[in-house]
Each structure stands twice: as C-alpha cells, then as structure tokens.
Amino acid sequence: xxxxxxxxxxxxxxxxxxxxxxxxxxxxxxxxxxxxxxxxxxxxxxxxxxxxxxxxxxxxxxxxxxxxxxxxxxxxxxxxxxxxxxxxxxxxxxxxxxxxxxxxxxxxxxxxxxxxxxxxxxxxxxxxxxxxxxxxx
Amino acid sequence: xxxxxxxxxxxxxxxxxxxxxxxxxxxxxxxxxxxxxxxxxxxxxxxxxxxxxxxxxxxxxxxxxxxxxxxxxxxxxxxxxxxxxxxxxxxxxxxxxxxxxxxxxxxxxxxxxxxxxxxxxxxxxxxxxxxxxxxxxxxxxxxxxxxxxxxxxxxxxxxxxxxxxxxxxxxx
Numbered sequence: 001x002x003x004x005x006x007x008x009x010x011x012x013x014x015x016x017x018x019x020x021x022x023x024x025x026x027x028x029x030x031x032x033x034x035x036x037x038x039x040x041x042x043x044x045x046x047x048x049x050x051x052x053x054x055x056x057x058x059x060x061x062x063x064x065x066x067x068x069x070x071x072x073x074x075x076x077x078x079x080x081x082x083x084x085x086x087x088x089x090x091x092x093x094x095x096x097x098x099x100x101x102x103x104x105x106x107x108x109x110x111x112x113x114x115x116x117x118x119x120x121x122x123x124x125x126x127x128x129x130x131x132x133x134x135x136x137x
Numbered sequence: 138x139x140x141x142x143x144x145x146x147x148x149x150x151x152x153x154x155x156x157x158x159x160x161x162x163x164x165x166x167x168x169x170x171x172x173x174x175x176x177x178x179x180x181x182x183x184x185x186x187x188x189x190x191x192x193x194x195x196x197x198x199x200x201x202x203x204x205x206x207x208x209x210x211x212x213x214x215x216x217x218x219x220x221x222x223x224x225x226x227x228x229x230x231x232x233x234x235x236x237x238x239x240x241x242x243x244x245x246x247x248x249x250x251x252x253x254x255x256x257x258x259x260x261x262x263x264x265x266x267x268x269x270x271x272x273x274x275x276x277x278x279x280x281x282x283x284x285x286x287x288x289x290x291x292x293x294x295x296x297x298x299x300x301x302x303x304x305x306x307x308x309x
Binding site: 034052059064066068072076086 | 153159161163174175186187189190207237244248296305
C-alpha cells in the first residue's frame with residue numbers, strides 16, 4: 001500500500017535484510033536477467049588473474065536492485081518518482097546486506113515523501129547510499 | 138545504453154525480480170497484480186537497466202563470432218587471441234572490461250508495464266577526474282538515457298555515472 005502522510009513522520013526508519021549470504025549463483029542470475037555479463041562479476045579466473053581482484057564481485061546494479069525491495073516495500077508499489085544511488089564499496093559473495101530508509105521530508109503540498117537510503121554489509125561497512133522520492137496515498 | 142526496440146515482457150520482469158530477490162507478486166502474478174494498487178504487473182525500479190539486452194552494441198555481452206574477454210581455456214579470450222596471432226605471449230594482462238559503476242539515478246514518469254515497447258536513447262553528459270587513495274586517478278563520465286513509449290512519451294530517465302580507475306581498487 002502507498003504510504004499516507006498521516007502514517008509517517010520525518011526521522012522514521014524502515015530496515016530489512018535484503019540478501020543473506022550472497023551467492024555467486026545469484027550474481028549469475030542477475031547477469032542473465034540484466035544482460036550485463038561483465039566477467040568480473042561471474043568469472044573467477046578472469047576476476048583474479050586478469051582484473052586482479054580477490055574474487056568476483058556483485059554488479060552495483062544488483063545492490064541497487066536488492067535495496068529497491070526495501071524502498072518499494074516501504075513506499076508501496078509503483079509510487080516511486082525518483083530513486084538514485086552511489087556505489088561506495090564493492091559487494092562480495094558471502095555478504096549479508098541490510099538496507100535502511102529514513103524519512104527525510106513529508107511534503108503534503110506535492111503529496112510526496114522523501115527518503116534517504118543506505119545499505120551496509122555484515123561488517124557495518126556502507127556499500128550504497130542514495131535517496132528516493134515517492135507519491136503518498 | 139541505446140535500443141531502437143526494448144519490448145517490456147512479463148517473463149523478463151519475472152526473471153529480473155527473482156534476480157534482485159524480490160518475491161512481490163506485483164512483478165510475477167498477473168492476477169494478484171491486477172487486484173493491487175498498481176492495477177497489473179509493473180517492472181521493478183531498476184528494470185530499465187535490462188535494456189542492455191536489446192542494445193545491439195552492448196559491450197558486456199558475448200557476441201557471435203567475436204572474441205570474448207572472459208575466460209575459456211585461458212583467463213581471457215583476448216589473451217588466447219593475442220597468443221594465436223603472435224601479438225602476445227598469453228601471459229601479459231589483457232584489457233579488462235574497463236569501467237565500474239559509480240552512481241545510478243532514475244526518474245520515473247510512469248510505470249513500465251508488460252506490453253510497452255520502448256526506445257532507449259543515450260547521450261553523454263559531463264566528464265571529470267578525481268584523485269583517490271585506493272585506486273589512483275579516477276575518471277568519471279556521465280550518460281543520460283531516455284526511455285520513451287510508442288507515443289514518444291517519457292517513461293523513465295536514467296542518469297548513470299561510470300568510473301575508470303587507474304589501478305585495481307585496494308581492499309585495505
């Protein structure tokens with residue numbers, strides 16, 4: 001359900017684990033669905049021997065998509081007007097990510113809610129920060 | 138990301154929602170979605186990115202008859218190709234896929250739905266550089282993609298920022 005202005009106030013937070021122990025298979029699944037087959041995300045020999053990383057790592061857009069679940073679970077389906085993020089740290093197989101959204105503004109004139117969004121891994125390291133705006137009911 | 142024809146299909150939305158770990162029926166169950174506020178199946182917020190599937194020149198997809206830079210018998214197909222042509226020894230580092238994704242922003246003008254046939258047209262934005270401790274000189278470049286429907290109306294505007302690093306990002 002879309003949020004209504006009466007239900008929320010600035011400073012209110014919403015949080016959920018959006019992936020528990022990220023698997024390489026899920027990264028492959030995202031590659032297949034999105035069409036981004038960069039081998040750095042799914043090809044261990046390439047990621048280690050050619051690119052020089054310790055192993056494969058997730059697409060930034062997978063982290064944005066995982067975090068999008070928290071955002072739409074919070075604001076309701078199909079109500080987003082803006083969603084934007086920065087990828088601040090890499091996400092690796094085995095990571096457990098917790099996404100949190102905080103209400104930063106409730107604009108009753110335009111009937112919009114603004115959120116800040118952040119996703120952290122199991123060590124408390126921030127992997128993504130962003131903002132979202134959605135229409136209120 | 139440019140595509141002359143990006144058909145939005147229910148099965149693609151289903152697979153994309155699975156991949157981002159979202160079991161919300163509004164992405165998967167036509168009957169449940171019809172009875173929801175959305176009024177039918179809609180695409181998840183980051184689905185526009187899957188237009189890569191319909192970009193004929195998208196560089197991060199293996200293409201028929203072309204050397205792929207991922208691993209096969211060697212760690213990169215380019216290393217194998219260079220060795221075969223006598224240009225390389227198969228040992229030195231082949232070029233990687235290049236950039237990483239730094240930022241992504243979407244503006245939603247309306248929901249994408251199965252049955253939409255969109256066009257995606259991308260134009261470059263600004264370019265800038267920044268020094269970083271973990272990866273050397275960073276070169277950022279922005280691109281803006283407009284997704285329009287059959288009537289030419291804007292559906293989603295996407296703004297992506299890519300970054301090329303001077304060296305592999307230090308994990309320390």
